[in-house]
Amino acid sequence: MKKLKLIGLTCLVIALGLGQINAQNSNEYKLDMSSGKLIVKELDEVEFEASSNGSVTITNRDNDREKSERAKGLRLINGLGLEDNTGIGLNVEKTSGGATINQISRTGSGEYLIKVPKGVTIVFENGSVYSKSVSFKNINSEIEATTTHCDVRLENVTGPMTISTVHGDIDGAFGTINQSNPISIISSHGDIDLSIPIATKANFTISTNWGEIYSDLEIEIEKTADSMKRYNQNKVNGKMNGGGVNMNISSTHGSIYLRKK
Template identity: 45%
Template sequence: MRKIMTTIALVVTTLGYIQAQEFKLAKSTGRLEIKEVNNVDIEGYSGNEIIFTSRSGKRDADDRAKGLRAINALGLEDNTGLGLSVVDKNGVIEVQQMKRMDGPDITIKVPKGVTVSYTHTSPHGSEVNIKDVEGEIEISTVHNGINLTNVTGPMTINTVHGNIEGSLSANLKNPISIVSVHGHVDLALPTTVKASVKMSTVYGEIFVDPEFKVDATTAGGLNKYSSDTVTAKINGGGVDITLSSTHNNVYLRKK
């Protein structure tokens, strides 16, 4: 029985090692540019390192590749052991995956002082999840959906075909722009937030939680709404927030 238990413990330890491979970069300021990484979660934390963790386990072994290094057509090298190229170029950390399709399943933990930029154009990616990031965020995707949790901004979020959903922090910073062309935009804010909100859609509808104290901009004693744009102040106004979907709906919910 003791031998069996020891074997099980070794298997569990080995699996834990495989599923939690890490690459760390001592960096607490600057800019993190993540390009064409298909499967990624980004989390803010109080630390002084950017930490890359593989959730998909050890990179596939290739006996024929022993003693060789992985590169791709762009001249990138897997210098992390996770299927990623991570390069520091004068304070800008460039992150790209080696494979065009599929690729590793990665979590990136980011210190508070780091600006996060994520761009993705191919149809091969999954939703990108951004959580607890307190620095500036820039996201531009074509097909990916975007999930935002407890982020503060400033932020510029754009996607063509994806949905954007989020629950923002009360400590918001100017400016905040969240735009989808074909997907919906669904955002939750604390009811106490002070914000100046512009919501627009061409072919969809705009829905706002009735518990928000909304003082709409007026003109000639009338509420100033057009067929596709609503400009309003929440709790007297404050942080500038733009929410827009051209072909779908915009939702503003209470957190």
């Protein structure tokens, strides 16, 4: 009798363990992809991280939100004709050049972590008023990000990259900067605050129409001999460590802060 109880208890523990594993797996979606372009659209809150394996892994960190009782048994769809084919609130479509990921819900379905292999180019697009933030951590492949309301966070990134936001701030820190292709970082209404390694070789174009430029970097500024004054614009052209990769950093209404790292 005791043996039967022990076996039953063991089975229960195993079942609970499998249940936990399945619950964890239900928050994750894997995409076999080690090269090409990963296009991610309209995710309201997402963090990109480097991955050491040959696949893209997407995790919904907040997939336990209460769902409407009326929606039980129904699939989430939207006006683009897309439906959730991942189980975590996203639609994934494989293409010849890579894959495209779309958020299905207009107001978001969670907070996502996307781990991306080194050979994959990341393209992020978000024009939603519900968007919150996007971050890139330890990414050393190419990044293209275009947002309207997102704040953009960079952590130990190398470039090349093109970052553009309308209403968001851009802040973070570079690792060893890739010299192969230009870097462009632009915000229309937000501030830009970046830490740059002191050994970086770069040609800087830094500008703001209504803000200020602050820096403790050793930038050799090119002085202009313009005979006419330019109002409502503060533009700096200069070289660091003799010049190198072209870096364009611009904010229309915000200020720019460039710091030693």
